[in-house]
Amino acid sequence: MTWENPTNETISTILKEAKTIAVVGLSNNPERTSYQVTEAMQQAGYKIIPVNPMVDSVLGEKSYASLTDIDESIDIINVFRRSEFLPEIAQEAIKADCRIFWAQQGVVNEEAYHLLKENDFTVIMDLCIKVAHAVL
Numbered sequence: 001m002t003w004e005n006p007t008n009e010t011i012s013t014i015l016k017e018a019k020t021i022a023v024v025g026l027s028n029n030p031e032r033t034s035y036q037v038t039e040a041m042q043q044a045g046y047k048i049i050p051v052n053p054m055v056d057s058v059l060g061e062k063s064y065a066s067l068t069d070i071d072e073s074i075d076i077i078n079v080f081r082r083s084e085f086l087p088e089i090a091q092e093a094i095k096a097d098c099r100i101f102w103a104q105q106g107v108v109n110e111e112a113y114h115l116l117k118e119n120d121f122t123v124i125m126d127l128c129i130k131v132a133h134a135v136l
Helices: 008-017 033-043 083-094 110-118 129-135
Strands: 020-024 047-051 076-079 100-103 122-124
Touching (some): 008 122, 008 129, 020 033, 033 047, 033 129, 076 083, 083 100, 083 110, 110 122
Parallel strands (some): 020 047, 020 076, 076 100, 100 122
């Protein structure tokens, strides 16, 4: 079985109900897509939790080295890393207090998808959260 995103209705509901987004691979460089997309989501009212061991903070929020270091509730795990890193991030996500895993546009990994689905995750891949938020 290949991967498949949830319906637009499900994605819309996720975005309406979510309050906190942990962003794996969030750069502190304003020129990077991860920064721009996350800044837009922050301006839309979401609490952002950066996950990047290389920076102390991004967009005024403390950065964490990994998902498992976060000590507050997460509604969406949004990933800005290359596809080959998704299985490792999925393993970490399973240990976090969250069941929605969102990989940005162009990022897909079947192994990660199946691992996450086996652990009761809603998985969204190859879709920009900012675009989905604007359209849905």
